[in-house]
Amino acid sequence: MEETGTKEVVLVDENDRVLGTMEKLKAHQDGLLHRAFSVVIFNDKNEMLIHKRASDKYHCGGLWTNTCCSHPRLEETVKEGALRRMNEEMGFTTSIHYIGQFIYKTAFENGLTEHELDHLFVGRFNGEPKPNPEEVEDFRYVTIDELKADIEKHPENYTVWFKEIVDKYLTELLAYG
Template identity: 35%
Template sequence: MSPVEMVVLVDEEGREVGLAPKATVHTSTTPLHRAFSCYVFDTDDRLLITRRAADKRTFPGLWTNSVCGHPGPGETDRDAITRRGAAELRLQVHDVAPVLPRFRYRAEHQGVVENEVCPVYLARAVDPAAITPDPTEVADLRWTTWDELLDAVRSRPGTFSPWSRTQTRLMAADGQPSRYLVRRTAPALAEEGRTT
């Protein structure tokens, strides 16, 4: 029997105030809780976007970031990114870097509310060819460029999750992820022994 997945409830300052089973949290009165979003790039700076499975309780069938989820009790965001990346996509990442550490949002779809303190991260895929989506989580995936994603969000906003629409707008206004990608070029990764 699988253990019950718990989410961390927080107050307006982001301080932990309790725990709740994930299965009971997302309703019409969803309490504020911890989450994360991560945008994963390969070494050619292509970005992985995913489409949520059609039977997901929250925002089914919409395109979104590479991986998102909820850190468990006592779990860091980085550990949660590693765990959810492996579970949803068999994805391993490195060079996880925060880009919107104070991001928070509330959104509603078909009577179900998301209400999250949701820091945003960028990361690199260890082996993009090994990615295998779990169909109960991910209906489709695509490698694209940052500029192509921005164009798609602007031209077809209704096909993207509300958090990814806001996150991409904020990152674009701040020069992210281009500043991060310039800093994490292939020569820099090779110097660190990350590539051959």
Template identity: 35%
Template sequence: MSSDVVLVDAHDVQIGVCDKRVAHLGAGTLHRAFSVHLIDSCGRHLLQRRAAGKMLWPGFWSNACCSHPAPGETILEAASRRLREELGISASCRFLYSFEYHAHFGLIGAEHELCHVLVAQSDAAVFPVTEEVSEIKWWNRDEISARLVEPQVPFTPWFRMEWQRLLSEHPSFDTPALQV
């Protein structure tokens, strides 16, 4: 797959492409991204600890899968592809909402993304790729909310933002009967 990301304006209109690493250096350049929240039939969420080799937020906990579509690839195609590549599973994703965020990681770089938030449901066994994911855990909504307030548990900034909005604007997003 391409190592390029799709540069966008605030309305998600493509304005170019850029090398993924370059797009994350300095203050970052606004680009298209997605986050998948994977939920099992018991309503538990798969969270992943980002691998130690990640440029930004290594070792931090986040949602099941987050990445970038390649030029010419739709968000749903990219999300399905990355679920297979990172976690070894197939699952249909459903779009919930999009938001723009900007988060700096020290002096190393930043995420400046127009992020499309998706939800998927699966009970399949998960086989994480170690270059991307160092650990996985299935947590229910209450466990996640409790851990988010523990200062010693590091979570990515986008996950924190997404979780708050999911709880307030999509309160039944993890109800198994409502899943894809």
């Protein structure tokens, strides 16, 4: 299945300087560093909105992850891309706040390698998402304690980048709002 959004990714160096673009699957086959974003949304009860990726995604299908994660287009800012994809994937928009960025690299059993400079955003939303079934298999709001306990008990059910976000950036995310 093809993601309904970006077909190309923006290749970058470790300082987020643009090196060019490449077809998304090719960049993942070659394990090249590219620009990405992750959006984490909380409701007013401080529950995090997570989603289960559609099972037929090209990698990490069927795994739970943060509210929205994808790649910006070359002609848009990372924040514009995050807002666009949040609407395309989860069916809503809300204001988001930039937290920071991190680089991670992980190889998958299917031969693809995720190597991303991931820009992290946080926001608040209390409504009911209307997710795109081509992108999202399920979603739920979860307390931080429930989430951390489940990740510890079943780490295989979560994406690599989301586990890193929860492990290293939860304090900054919770400080927002």
